[in-house]
Amino acid sequence: MSQRIRIKLKSYDYNLVDKSAEKIVKTVKTTGAVVNGPIPLPTNKKIFTVLKSTFVNKKSREQFQLNSYKRLLDIYSTSSKTVDALMKLELPSGVEVEIKV
Numbered sequence: 159m160s161q162r163i164r165i166k167l168k169s170y171d172y173n174l175v176d177k178s179a180e181k182i183v184k185t186v187k188t189t190g191a192v193v194n195g196p197i198p199l200p201t202n203k204k205i206f207t208v209l210k211s212t213f214v215n216k217k218s219r220e221q222f223q224l225n226s227y228k229r230l231l232d233i234y235s236t237s238s239k240t241v242d243a244l245m246k247l248e249l250p251s252g253v254e255v256e257i258k259v
Contacts, residue, residue: 161236165182167253167254179196183195186240193231195229197230204223204226
C-alpha cells in the first residue's frame with residue numbers, strides 16, 4: 159500500500175488526546191509503519207461572559223472558558239496490518255478522530 163494516513167485528534171480534555179495519541183503510536187509501531195507525531199496543534203479557546211443576576215448589577219459577571227486540544231499524526235509506509243490494527247483500536251469516547259488517506 160505505502161500511502162500516507164493523516165489522523166487528527168480533537169478533545170476538550172488534553173489527557174484524553176495525549177493518551178489516545180500514545181495508544182495509536184504504539185499500535186502503529188508494532189505493525190512496522192513509520193509515525194510522525196503527535197504534533198500539537200494550536201488550542202482553541204472560547205470565552206463566554208454571563209451576567210450573574212438577571213436584571214440588575216451589570217458589573218457583576220462570570221466568565222467561562224472552553225478549550226479544545228488537537229493533535230496531528232502522520233503514518234507512512236503503511237500495510238494492510240496497519241489499517242487493520244487502526245480499525246480494531248478502541249479510543250475513549252471523548253475524543254473525535256478524523257482520518258484522511
